[in-house]
Amino acid sequence: DVVLTQSPATLSVTPGERISLSCRASESVDTYLHWYQQKPNESPRLLIKYASQSISGIPSRFSGSGSGTDFTLSINGVELEDLSIYYCQQGNSLPHTFGAGTKLELK
Amino acid sequence: QIQLVQSGPELKKPGESVKISCKASGYTFTDYAMHWVKQAPGKGLKWMGWINTYTGKPTYADDFKGRFVFSLEASASTANLQISNLKNEDTATYFCARGTTGFDYWGQGVMVTVSS
Numbered sequence: 189d190v191v192l193t194q195s196p197a198t199l200s201v202t203p204g205e206r207i208s209l210s211c212r213a214s215e216s217v218d219t220y221l222h223w224y225q226q227k228p229n230e231s232p233r234l235l236i237k238y239a240s241q242s243i244s245g246i247p248s249r250f251s252g253s254g255s256g257t258d259f260t261l262s263i264n265g266v267e268l269e270d271l272s273i274y275y276c277q278q279g280n281s282l283p284h285t286f287g288a289g290t291k292l293e294l295k
Numbered sequence: 296q297i298q299l300v301q302s303g304p305e306l307k308k309p310g311e312s313v314k315i316s317c318k319a320s321g322y323t324f325t326d327y328a329m330h331w332v333k334q335a336p337g338k339g340l341k342w343m344g345w346i347n348t349y350t351g352k353p354t355y356a357d358d359f360k361g362r363f364v365f366s367l368e369a370s371a372s373t374a375n376l377q378i379s380n381l382k383n384e385d386t387a388t389y390f391c392a393r394g395t396t397g398f399d400y401w402g403q404g405v406m407v408t409v410s411s
Contacts, residue, residue: 220397224340231390232332275339283342
């Protein structure tokens with residue numbers, strides 16, 4: 189199974205700063221890597237698909253990059269509403285797997 | 296608009312069974328696979344498997360082989376998850392999610408509590 193390692197586990201942020209979250213795969217997943225945001229007691233929401241493709245309705249401050257084994261989700265100008273848990277997920281091979289998540293908290 | 300609406304919360308005893316539904320609307324049901332994802336309390340997301348909504352063929356992740364069954368009521372644009380012989384560790388929220396390799400629409404989740 190492909191293991192996705194997300195870092196850091198927790199990130200303390202200040203509104204307005206630019207941040208980057210990492211997702212590293214144990215083997216290549218090409219660009220079949222997707223990012224989700226989950227707020228407490230809500231369903232996950234797709235933020236970025238295929239590593240870097242934007243999703244309609246998602247603010248432009250969210251962007252993704254990477255291919256193969258190393259991926260990054262960036263937020264350019266964090267807002268308070270972005271305080272959530274972020275998961276990466278690979279869809280290159282079965283079983284599809286999720287990372288353990290990165291929690292954004294207020295500094 | 297596209298929606299996945301799941302059935303309500305369940306409280307079950309160990310050894311019982313539960314069936315959760317996921318009704319899709321706003322798109323052609325058979326055009327997209329349906330996936331199932333488990334989230335235990337305070338934990339992350341775990342992919343359970345998926346069902347081909349065109350052929351009805353299910354595929355299960357290893358941890359979900361045996362007691363878990365994915366099924367369809369295609370005429371009702373509904374996917375179902377049945378769990379038999381419930382165990383305490385099945386206590387979780389179960390999500391259905393539409394997609395191919397990534398999941399663009401999610402149900403609201405069903406909380407299943409297993410307790411004696």
